[in-house]
Amino acid sequence: MNVFWFFPTHGDGRYLGSTxxxxxxxxxxxxxxxxxADSLGFDGALIPTGRSCEDPWVTAASLIPAxxxxxxxxxxxxxxxxxxxxxxMAASFDRHSKGRLLINVVAGGDPVxxxxxxxxxxxxxxYQAASEFLTVWKGVLSGDVVDLDGKHIQVKGAxxxxxxxxxxxxxxxxxxxxxxxxxxxxxxxxxxxxWGEPLEDVAKKIQDVRARAAKRGRIVRFxxxxxxxxxxxxxxxxxxxEQLISKLDDDTIATAQRTLGRADSxxxxxxxxxxxxxxxxxxxxxxxxxxxxxxxxxxGTALVGDGPTVAQRMQEYAALGVDxxxxxxxxxxxxxxxxxxxxxxxLPGRQQATPTGxxxxxxxxxxxxxxxxxxx
Numbered sequence: 605m606n607v608f609w610f611f612p613t614h615g616d617g618r619y620l621g622s623t624x625x626x627x628x629x630x631x632x633x634x635x636x637x638x639x640x641a642d643s644l645g646f647d648g649a650l651i652p653t654g655r656s657c658e659d660p661w662v663t664a665a666s667l668i669p670a671x672x673x674x675x676x677x678x679x680x681x682x683x684x685x686x687x688x689x690x691x692x693m694a695a696s697f698d699r700h701s702k703g704r705l706l707i708n709v710v711a712g713g714d715p716v717x718x719x720x721x722x723x724x725x726x727x728x729x730x731y732q733a734a735s736e737f738l739t740v741w742k743g744v745l746s747g748d749v750v751d752l753d754g755k756h757i758q759v760k761g762a763x764x765x766x767x768x769x770x771x772x773x774x775x776x777x778x779x780x781x782x783x784x785x786x787x788x789x790x791x792x793x794x795x796x797x798x799w800g801e802p803l804e805d806v807a808k809k810i811q812d813v814r815a816r817a818a819k820r821g822r823i824v825r826f827x828x829x830x831x832x833x834x835x836x837x838x839x840x841x842x843x844x845x846e847q848l849i850s851k852l853d854d855d856t857i858a859t860a861q862r863t864l865g866r867a868d869s870x871x872x873x874x875x876x877x878x879x880x881x882x883x884x885x886x887x888x889x890x891x892x893x894x895x896x897x898x899x900x901x902x903x904g905t906a907l908v909g910d911g912p913t914v915a916q917r918m919q920e921y922a923a924l925g926v927d928x929x930x931x932x933x934x935x936x937x938x939x940x941x942x943x944x945x946x947x948x949x950x951l952p953g954r955q956q957a958t959p960t961g962x963x964x965x966x967x968x969x970x971x972x973x974x975x976x977x978x979x980x
Contacts, residue, residue, distance in 0.1 A: 608648040609641040610932030613658040621899050622851035638667045644944035648675035650930050668701045677706040682737035683723045688762050691744045695768040703769035709778040712869040727868045731784035738792040745773035782870040790816030800830030800905035802889040807924050827928030831906035834914050834946045841908045849895045860899040875904040891917050915950035
């Protein structure tokens with residue numbers, strides 16, 4: 605089981621939709637999160653993309669020296685970026701980080717934002733362009749000289765002179781809920797990511813992508829992008845969930861939902877349908893809470909509970925074939941520690957190392973080291 609964390613380059617704080625308890629997300633704060641995720645044992649971290657975010661490539665590159673083993677899941681945007689330029693960026697990053705790059709292909713989004721970036725393609729055309737993009741991107745990184753006369757991309761003699769560390773190319777991650785997205789996943793990606801939906805809905809998506817990939821002789825792995833609110837007891841966790849949205853008023857929710865509603869993303873539509881813009885009945889499945897999606901685009905659900913409960917829910921997704929979990933929580937620095945302390949001991953193969961020396965807790969009366977307590 606791979607467990608990733610998240611860099612909140614679009615903002616962070618203790619409450620959604622409020623400046624109260626907000627954090628200044630500057631390079632110092634992002635470095636703190638990077639070092640925490642690295643030292644706590646997270647396998648990687650996702651960096652979001654979009655006009656509301658700091659640039660993911662510049663941010664990720666700046667954090668390479670602050671980390672030792674953490675992998676960076678960084679976005680490429682077909683239709684906005686050139687595939688050959690993106691390949692050079694990927695190869696350089698992968699070499700400089702000694703093989704710690706993962707690629708997050710983002711083909712969907714808000715048509716208004718995309719128009720601002722000069723992309724006027726329709727929904728399905730964006731996925732066609734993404735397929736052409738990945739054909740070139742993967743080809744040159746694998747050492748091929750690529751010619752492509754596509755509908756959206758035309759290159760002749762494209763090549764990458766300096767190879768990446770990861771062979772044949774850095775792993776490709778991708779998420780999307782439409783038929784066009786599933787076709788792209790089956791054809792090109794290594795790991796298909798679903799946002800946190802009820803088990804039966806995630807199972808259907810996994811089955812569909814897996815079947816489409818099998819027809820092409822390919823095997824796709826699966827991941828889940830979801831927030832997490834973990835506390836020492838279930839009661840505390842649910843109180844924390846309510847506190848997270850306690851500063852939201854109805855007008856703020858309505859404004860956010862109108863803006864999110866203009867997206868032509870099937871995944872965003874599915875997220876909105878889970879809560880309908882209402883605060884009532886936000887627990888849409890056992891320990892799966894849709895409150896984040898009242899105002900946040902993209903992943904809008906959270907697993908809520910104590911460590912054993914959240915671990916059990918994650919194992920239920922794992923039984924469907926999910927082997928990678930991309931988690932996040934507000935505020936992200938604090939919650940990284942909570943997840944490592946309260947959740948990791950209950951996940952298979954992810955128990956924290958036995959603490960030694962100062963890591964064992966404060967020595968009492970200048971002599972007595974606290975007794976170690978194993979997770980049940």
